[in-house]
Amino acid sequence: METKAFQKIYTKVIQITKATCSLRANGIGYEELAMVNGRLAQVVKIIGDVVTLQVFGGTEGIPTNAEVVFMGKPPVLKVSDDLAGRFFNAFGTPIDGGPEVEGEEREIGGPSVNPVRRKQPSELIATGIAGIDLNNTLVTGQKIPFFADPDQPFNQVMAMVAMRAKADKIILGGMGLTNDDYLFYKNVFENAGALDRIICFVNTTENPPVERLLVPDMALTAAEYFAVDKKQSVLVLLTDMTLYADALSIVSNRMDQIPSKDSMPGSLYSDLAKIYEKAVQFPDGGSITIIAVTTLSSGDITHAIPDNTGYITEGQLFLRKDSDIGKVIVDPFRSLSRLKQLVIGDKTRKDHPQVMNTAIRLYADAALAKTKLENGFDLTDYDERTLKFGKEYSDKLLAIDVNIDIDMMLDTAWGLFAKYFSKAEVAIRSEFMDKYWKGE
Amino acid sequence: MKKEGKQTQGKIAGIIANLVTVEVDGPVSQNEICYIKLADIDLMAEVIKVFEKKVFVQVFESTRGLKVGMDVEFTSAMLEVTLGPGILSRNYDGLQHDLDRMEGVFLKRGDYTQALDYEKLWEYTPLANVGDTVLAGDWLGEVIENVMPHKIMVPFKFEGKFTVKEITAAGQFNVNEVIAVLTDSKNNEVKVTMTQTWPVKIPIKTFKNKPRPFKLLETGVRTIDTMNPIVEGGTGFIPGPFGSGKTVLQHALSKQAEADIVIVAACGERANEVVEIFTEFPELDDPRTGRKLMERTTIIANTSNMPVAAREASVYTAMTIAEYYRSMGLKALLLADSTSRWAQALREMSNRMEELPGQDAFPMDLPAIISNFYSRAGYVYLNNGQTGSITFIGTVSPAGGNLKEPVTESTKKAARCFYALSQQRADSKRYPAVDPIDSYSKYLEYPELQEYLKKNISETWIDKVLDAKNYLLRSKESSEQINILGDDGVPISYHLSFWRGEVIDFVILQQDAFDEIDKRTSLERQKFLLEKVLDICKIDFKFESFDEVNPYFKRIINVLKQMNYSEYESDKFNNYLTELSTIIDERK
């Protein structure tokens, strides 16, 4: 972003912290951008004539006589169809060697959609993964994160889901992405011949952390352009939102705000909600679906970041390694898609809800039997059967390498029910039993 | 809204997020509304702290682009709602602006649409007579709003006694036309229209008295009506970790509870959940009126991406509207999801003002704020002897699902029903996940309600409910013993005791909110079900070995569940009943 000739240059910085610097200036707009010795910064506080700037690149080496120039506008992204197929950094500057994108300038982090202009989501997203389609069905316009420990293959699963979803545009917002993961995504997109549908805004671990704060808003401004102006279905991938929240806490702690739980800012809920709530279904067909990643530290979902996320998103997908079958599964107990009831049994076969719930209930019985076994108790015949069921259910349906259609998933489940249980133990509404029961 | 005379003016002196400091040239009051002049738009803000000439205001909008020195105009009015016919079936934002009247896909700052339709003509009938002595809140006339009788009242702001001097004859009028002329004790004339305003932070207290509530409020949700009933004019709250079913339960209440009108305050939660109401309610038949559910519902939506300061306002706006309808002698049900977001909004502001923080950085006076709010609910006798009520149920979203946090603890002191949603129940899909042992309804201990239940359900009802609770408790204890000692390490009676509780759990507590039949159970059917289940619990079934117990009870549960899915007393239902007796006879 270039500075204009007539702009006033300030050269007296009066305070510097790790993420911010302050100076005296007048007539400055709140959230306006500035350049501090060539580094992009944004106004986060004005008290009288003292303006505090958050410096995205960090303040290392910023001198008290740094040149500060205000740009008279908040951060913007130039939007047009030319965004498609391009890779940008957190500021929206191309990193793929291509030219700047020309188009209409839009402020990022803009206003919310009027709730009465939304439509209730109702388009199923089929991924082929039964742990998702059968148990936690996704819908366009939904926002849902993967909750996973850092060693889980969430980037692989997310890329797989993105490629199978029939989205018009896929926008990747990478925050603190390792260079390897960035190249992984690039590769997947290229190999799938999907580059013309992709747009990436990437902050890698090599870039300063505070820059990440711009990534979701950049990605979502581009998404809104395609969803609203072009009525397209847009899938936005945000990884890793934990690193985004970490950057928030860096800034707020530097601004002497009283931290709340886990040294996160008290506004964490609102900050995250502003991003996730950009997910939307419009009546005219345009939509924004957000699939995100929130990494956990050793599975702790009570930490402020996953906790606040869970309260905002429409469910969560938990990845876990199942040691019995040696594969990664979508954990049916802790995963949930809140919007699934809008489509299951309606856009899918009528027996879907009951089959899903019954299978999970029986899988829970298997978990109980397993605990019994581990505690050295004798198992009943029912316990033995649930254990066998649990293992096969995990392998044939929960594992992330499953790739079948939903009818097939349901048939597989009915097959397992009849193989291991009696009708009374399965206890599904009789109309479905009569139709689908595969035993005698 | 604005009064005559010189208005106080100010200029912006500082900005931190949505907290703006303003230097003023005249008097201001706490909670006064002001407008910040940003080019061609006015941004609404509320005074939340005054320090000499420096006034702290919370802006109900994004503050992007505001500059030091910009003009601020004070209104000398507090945040007010506009009351009058036409509130029902509206979708408002937290400040009562009509969302449907706003233009464009995105919310625009400063797009403040009017709350009522000023053109619409209402079929008006007078209720008062010339010469009547009236007080604030007394009924002067009536219009029919959708299907509800909507009373036109003496404005709540009127102080003292008035005499009706003129009253307009029946006819069609818009809300701004004068329908009565009153005179005060000094013979000053005042005109009354169908609309009035009221500051949301101040309770409307025009009723005669507020007795302890005593009437059951039927909700059709078994774990509430049977186990821990809520009453007309009662208060309750639903704390629970994310995904445990708070919103689903509240939506069920909004659709099914025996209330005249329903006000839903979506406070800092998901927009898609509000859209669900927008989409479903206009389609849903209302068994009470034969019309559509939306006709007696008002939605106040401040979803999580809407301005934070308006979140706090949204619950007050909703409560004030409920009080307005209560004054008409109606039963209002007010639902707020989630009150934790409102508390968080208070926390954000308090932190920005650098106030001394209380526990978890919430403001020190949080308990007082919450209990003041809950105390606005209640059952009242109006001056004319009629009754009205506000039943208030809020959800709480405790951080980390841990109930030992300030919002849950403060709310526990204020609300009388506690519907604790348990993560464990939600994980095992035992919905609604209301924990039967931790949850309670204080009303069950009220002799007034006990009397009512005895008269309206049965003489022995309370004993039966306590019996059921007892079975659940014993079941839990037995299950713990079995887990420690193993299936064959305990007497068979432990298994029996465990499964008795499971029958109650699966058949009474668990209820499928998405099944057409199961979602709502009439009181009559709940009585039948509890009696049936308790009969089964009382039988001393004979078993040879413990591993016969589980399959046998599963059969019983299965048949009872099938019954729950069948129309009450239908052939299908009766067939299951017969099947049940056959199963029971096997082991008697």
Ligand SMILES: Nc1ncnc2c1ncn2[C@@H]1O[C@H](COP(=O)(O)OP(=O)(O)OP(=O)(O)O)[C@@H](O)[C@H]1O
């Ligand atoms: N009574 C019920 N019957 C069937 N499913 C239910 C029931 N209650 C909840 N669920 C399931 O649980 C999911 C989450 O419920 P809900 O949205 O009410 O949770 P919540 O407590 O409001 O969560 P949050 O705090 O995140 O808003 C629902 O989408 C649904 O799948």
Ligand SMILES: [Mg+2]
């Ligand atoms: Mg909810």
